[in-house]
Amino acid sequence: MARILAFDYGTKRIGIAVTDPLQIIATGLDTIHxxxxxxYIKKYLLNESVEAFVLGDPKQMDGTPSESKQHAxxxxxxxxxxxxxxxxxxVDERFTSKMAQQAIMQSGLKKMDRRDKDRVDTIAATIILQYFMETNRL
Incomplete structure (x- = not known):
């Protein structure tokens, strides 16, 4: 099986997550500009097989597209x-950044480490990917 790459797109940073080859576990991979x-993806594909991309769909609370949708x-x-x-x-990305921040808060990291926005974006991408995997199981 090939991996799945997920992206939490932002205009300053993109959080990236990836599955294992069996598509059982979602793991944070990196945060890039x-x-x-x-x-970055071209280099990644030189060593790994990827069968799909998953991109967070930015929406307002009422389900309408958010301002950042055009960038995504x-x-x-x-x-x-x-x-x-x-x-x-x-994949609907509402609440993923909040969920990522909560996960970081509960992880026991020091206060300065919890402020790392790269970490939040990578964890948000992991949450997006995990949700995709859970909703698309055969």
């Missing part, structure tokens, strides 16, 4: 253009 994303759609377009053979799935 959006301008480096396509090159732009990133989705770049992914589709650079990797046309890899399907892209959208």
């Amino acid at each position: 959006p301008k480096d994303a396509i090159e 759609k732009g990133f989705a377009t770049l992914l589709k253009k650079a990797f046309p053979a890899i399907p892209l799935h959208w």
